Amino acid sequence: MIVLVIIGVFIAGFITYWILHEVIQSAVDNSTMARNIQEIRDHLVGNKAAEQAASDEDHENCPGCNHLVRKTEKVCGNCGLALRDWD
Numbered sequence: 001m002i003v004l005v006i007i008g009v010f011i012a013g014f015i016t017y018w019i020l021h022e023v024i025q026s027a028v029d030n031s032t033m034a035r036n037i038q039e040i041r042d043h044l045v046g047n048k049a050a051e052q053a054a055s056d057e058d059h060e061n062c063p064g065c066n067h068l069v070r071k072t073e074k075v076c077g078n079c080g081l082a083l084r085d086w087d
């Protein structure tokens with residue numbers, strides 16, 4: 001009889017350990033995933049900022065609607081206002 005109690009306690013302890021192990025493992029995985037997402041986000045935001053800085057050089061704001069248009073465009077793509085360089 002005492003052997004059954006010992007086996008029961010052992011199994012209960014094993015199950016408790018297994019559940020804790022799973023919970024801790026998933027928490028570790030989540031933090032790793034969160035760090036990866038953070039790195040990807042930083043990467044994308046960094047690229048976007050660099051892209052924005054580069055695009056400022058060949059873009060200007062439409063005088064009519066303030067929409068960002070390329071300096072090479074003759075007509076604003078947003079409001080249709082004729083821009084310079086009509087020759």
Ligand SMILES: [Zn+2]
Pocket residue numbers: 062063064065066067076077078079080081
């Ligand atoms: Zn415009």
